[in-house]
Amino acid sequence: MNAFNRREALLALSAGGVVAATGTASFAAGLPQPQGSQVGGDDPGPRNPDRDVQNPDILNPPATDAGTLPNLRFSFADAPTKQYAAGWTRQVTKRELGISKSIAGVDMRLNAGGVRELHWHKEGEWAYILYGTARVTAVDPDGRNFVGDLGPGDIWYFPSGTPHSIQGLGPDGCEFLLVFDDGGFDEDSTFLLSDWFRHIPKSILAKNFGVPALSFDHLPEPSDRYIFNLPVPGSLDSDRIAGATTVPNGFVHRMSSQTPIKSAGGTVRITDSRNFPAAKTIAAALVEIEPGGMRELHWHPNTDEWQYYIQGIGRMGVFAANGASRTFDFAAGDVGYVPFATGHYVENTGDKPLVFLEMFKSDHYADVSLNQWLALTPPELVSGHLNFDAATMKALKAGKQPVVGSA
Numbered sequence: 001m002n003a004f005n006r007r008e009a010l011l012a013l014s015a016g017g018v019v020a021a022t023g024t025a026s027f028a029a030g031l032p033q034p035q036g037s038q039v040g041g042d043d044p045g046p047r048n049p050d051r052d053v054q055n056p057d058i059l060n061p062p063a064t065d066a067g068t069l070p071n072l073r074f075s076f077a078d079a080p081t082k083q084y085a086a087g088w089t090r091q092v093t094k095r096e097l098g099i100s101k102s103i104a105g106v107d108m109r110l111n112a113g114g115v116r117e118l119h120w121h122k123e124g125e126w127a128y129i130l131y132g133t134a135r136v137t138a139v140d141p142d143g144r145n146f147v148g149d150l151g152p153g154d155i156w157y158f159p160s161g162t163p164h165s166i167q168g169l170g171p172d173g174c175e176f177l178l179v180f181d182d183g184g185f186d187e188d189s190t191f192l193l194s195d196w197f198r199h200i201p202k203s204i205l206a207k208n209f210g211v212p213a214l215s216f217d218h219l220p221e222p223s224d225r226y227i228f229n230l231p232v233p234g235s236l237d238s239d240r241i242a243g244a245t246t247v248p249n250g251f252v253h254r255m256s257s258q259t260p261i262k263s264a265g266g267t268v269r270i271t272d273s274r275n276f277p278a279a280k281t282i283a284a285a286l287v288e289i290e291p292g293g294m295r296e297l298h299w300h301p302n303t304d305e306w307q308y309y310i311q312g313i314g315r316m317g318v319f320a321a322n323g324a325s326r327t328f329d330f331a332a333g334d335v336g337y338v339p340f341a342t343g344h345y346v347e348n349t350g351d352k353p354l355v356f357l358e359m360f361k362s363d364h365y366a367d368v369s370l371n372q373w374l375a376l377t378p379p380e381l382v383s384g385h386l387n388f389d390a391a392t393m394k395a396l397k398a399g400k401q402p403v404v405g406s407a
Contacts, residue, residue: 131175285365
């Protein structure tokens with residue numbers, strides 16, 4: 001356990017008990033210090049007490065941390081927010097989190113009626129509704145369309161090049177996480193409908209659509225679209241296109257309605273191409289860990305892991321071989337990253353459930369459990385490696401327990 005009690009320091013902060021130092025040794029009791037038993041020392045400042053409280057395992061790393069690892073954490077709170085007439089957006093890509101080469105994420109808010117204009121991407125797009133309700137539309141290359149309403153815990157997936165739109169519904173629009181299968185993604189690289197129209201000669205538009213060129217005299221500026229206001233749409237039936245053929249497998253999946261994998265410390269819901277056929281490039285797991293529990297020691301044998309923290313507080317320990325290990329702290333709105341095949345755990349360090357998404361650039365989810373590996377290996381071999389006694393060997397479990405409870 002860390003010598004510093006995170007909850008006490010948070011209470012001190014909320015009560016005004018922590019004073020940021022300004023170059024002197026005037027810091028309040030309860031503010032964490034970079035010191036332990038016979039190591040380190042206090043920090044007179046300047047310093048950022050809020051950051052120190054949020055990152056106790058960086059200020060005072062566990063004794064098991066060693067070596068050098070790159071940063072594996074970035075908060076959406078530190079990402080620039082772009083504001084529009086009907087909402088806002090912010091992104092975490094490899095520019096913000098350098099190691100995140102395979103996946104990028106966008107946090108987006110649409111007010112009631114707010115529209116993310118008709119567009120498409122080079123990248124595949126996976127999304128999770130965090131708040132409110134949204135109407136999404138799309139058309140696939142075979143001319144089949146999709147119109148659907150989504151609420152919290154629902155997801156969609158649009159393959160690369162698939163044109164689509166998103167609109168916030170009443171009473172208060174929506175907020176959602178977008179995940180793209182390329183860490184170099186940039187919201188500004190989106191193919192926008194209004195942008196393209198402004199860069200096509202009117203004579204070409206007239207020929208394409210079979211109407212006079214003057215029909216395009218009042219095209220909007222792209223800067224007036226992107227996220228803009230329209231009336232809140234009516235019923236879902238009112239938006240259906242008569243005679244249109246719908247996408248057979250659909251672009252939507254009700255992730256939160258899946259029957260979870262339950263274990264002593266919480267639940268896991270896994271969604272990939274096996275139960276959501278449309279999701280060809282993104283696999284995901286929705287993890288809920290009860291207080292005191294943790295995501296078991298494991299690694300992923302197929303790809304990197306990109307995380308988004310939805311609720312609670314926790315910490316992740318990552319082992320990168322060659323004696324390198326580091327611990328990171330997370331709260332709602334943070335992004336975490338685990339490099340390919342790197343051993344790790346995620347522990348709930350709060351008094352409320354810790355909920356987060358695990359995302360993978362893959363058509364399938366895969367993990368290797370440390371407990372299961374040892375249980376399915378000849379016992380003499382395991383005990384010979386680790387000096388386990390008989391009781392510890394007997395406690396090994398051949399079945400996976402994705403989330404384990406407190407000891």
